[in-house]
Amino acid sequence: MSKAEEAVALFQQGFNCTQAVLSVFATDFELDPGMARRISQGFGAGIARTDDKCGSLSGAIMVIGLRYGSIRADDVAAKEKTYAVVAEFLREFKMLHGSIACTDLLGYNLSDSQQC
Numbered sequence: 001m002s003k004a005e006e007a008v009a010l011f012q013q014g015f016n017c018t019q020a021v022l023s024v025f026a027t028d029f030e031l032d033p034g035m036a037r038r039i040s041q042g043f044g045a046g047i048a049r050t051d052d053k054c055g056s057l058s059g060a061i062m063v064i065g066l067r068y069g070s071i072r073a074d075d076v077a078a079k080e081k082t083y084a085v086v087a088e089f090l091r092e093f094k095m096l097h098g099s100i101a102c103t104d105l106l107g108y109n110l111s112d113s114q115q116c
Contacts, residue, residue, distance in 0.1 A: 007056075016044025021059025029066040046102025049111040054102045057093060061086050 001009070003024045010020035018040040026036035042048050043058035064085050070078030094100050103109045 007059075016041070017055030018043035018059040018062075019055075021056050022062050025063045025066070029063075031066070045110040051101065051103045051109050051111055053100055054105050057090070057100055060089065064089065 006024040007017075007020040010023060011017060015023070015037060019037040022040045023033040023036040026033040040059055040062060043062075044055040046052045046054065047058065065082055068078060068082040068085055070082075072078075090100055097105060099105055
């Protein structure tokens with residue numbers, strides 16, 4: 001099963017998009033999948049149902065940070081690499097899907113119980 005299929009399966013079990021994306025990559029970075037789901041809980045549904053960035057994107061950005069991010073404040077090269085990769089990822093995603101906002105992608109606002 002691919003990482004994408006695993007993430008979809010987790011989403012179908014009831015985890016939010018951010019949890020699904022981050023937790024399938026967690027063990028690649030020696031992060032416990034359960035802890036990954038706890039860390040990412042608040043980013044789902046457009047960041048806590050605030051009609052903001054898509055939770056899948058938030059999870060992917062966290063994965064990019066795990067891959068390229070630094071643990072030292074003076075590691076400017078890692079910071080710049082991470083920012084560049086995230087910026088390119090967001091540009092490509094927006095070009096493919098037209099938006100990075102949860103509501104635009106879903107076609108309804110998760111914070112509005114009338115629409116859900």
